[in-house]
Amino acid sequence: MEAEKRRGGGEKEDMSHVIHKVPAGDSPYGRAKHLQLVEKDPEMAIVWFWKAINxxxxxxxxxxxxxxxxxxQDRAEEAVExxxxxxxxxxxxxxxSxxxxxxxxxxxxxxxxxxxELLKQKLGMIILGEAFNGKTTKTARSHGKKFQISIQQETSRILGNLGWAYMQQNNYDAAEVVYRKAQMIEPDANKACNLGLCLIKKGRFDEARAVLEEVLHxxxxxxxDxxxxxxxxxxxxxIELQPAVSPLEVGLSIKEEIMERLDLVMNEWAPFRSKRLPIFEEISTWRDHIAC
Structure with a gap:
């Protein structure tokens, strides 16, 4: 009877490995995953993850x-270190990863x-062709699932994150340039909203409305979504609650502003120009279209 109970318990434990995708065995990593996913004890899971690393x-x-x-567990600083x-x-x-x-x-x-800085490094790797090993797509993983991501999608994603980081610094000039680059590579409604917000913060309400109307239409x-x-x-x-702003109050013309900031961004990437992938040559041609 006791043997049957033990066998039954073992089968139940084995099922937990299947259901929660916990590694079988009593290794430190297996124990950490069991604590994390089955016992729901994150603090002890962290202890055992440390043991697994050591x-x-x-x-x-x-x-x-x-x-x-x-x-x-709101211990992000510890995680960084x-x-x-x-x-x-x-x-x-x-x-x-x-x-x-x-x-x-x-x-x-x-x-x-x-x-x-880390986002810029990742962009640099894409520009040099290192992130995709010279290919146009690669396999990515999210929430345990694999999927294919193109160089355009990854570049736009990183630029979106970079734009948001600049916005947190209230650097709306840099954020605008980055979001415009991202939209040129792969247009996206969420990034369009962020670009609209940048323009609102800069008092360019007519432009912001035009960008947001694209989303609404x-x-x-x-x-x-x-x-x-x-x-x-x-x-x-x-925008409707904002007072009217004369174009003269904004300062430089839109084209001059974009050109100036685009020059700054492109100059940061100057060391990579000779090895840039075709997608980044397209970014350079955007500048010529603006100047026309």
Whole structure:
């Protein structure tokens, strides 16, 4: 009878491995995942993730999982230091996902300068062709699922994150340039709303309204998202409450402003120009279209 109970318990435990995708066995990493997913004890899970890292047990996964749990426990600063201290123990393949984690953690901590620098590094890798190994697509992973992402999608995503980071610094000039670049590569309703907000902050209400109207008229694939439409409507209402601003009060003409800021951004990327991928040559041609 006792043997049957033990066998039954073992079967139940095995099922928990299947249901929660917890590694079988009593390794430190397996124990950490069991504490995280089955027992729902994040604090003890972190302890066992540390043990897994120190024991060299699936270090790539242990460090990433521990950082995620720390972030969920509002211990983002600790997670940043953990990644910086132990990423040298991880494989080359794990470095990209560790960078992605750091970007989220910097955002959580409000460390915008570090987030911006890391985002620029990632853009530099794309420009040099290192991020995609010379290919136009690569396999990415999100929430345990694999999918294909194109170089245009990844570049637009990173530019979107960079634009948002600049907005948190109230650097709306830089944010505008970055969002315009992102929209040129892969138009997106959410980024259009952010661009509209940048223009509102700069007092360029007519331009902002035109950008937001594009969202409201469903000109983007993601325009069907109710939250995005609501946000665009709210921003338009915000414009309607603003006092009229004479174009002379704005300062430089729109073309001059864009040209100046675009020059600054392109100059930052000057070392990479000889090796840029075709998509970035398109960015240069955008400047010529504006000048016409």
């Amino acid at each position: 024991a060299g047990d699936r270090v790539d996964s242990a460090l990433k999982d521990m950082a995620v749990v720390m972030k969920q 953990a990644i910086k201290s132990f990423r040298h123990l991880c494989s080359k393949q794990a470095q990209v 560790l960078d992605n984690l750091l970007i989220d953690l910097y955002k959580k901590c409000g460390r915008m300068e570090e987030q911006i 469903r000109r983007y694939p993601s325009s069907d 109710g939250k995005i439409i609501s946000r665009a409507e709210q921003l338009v209402r915000e």
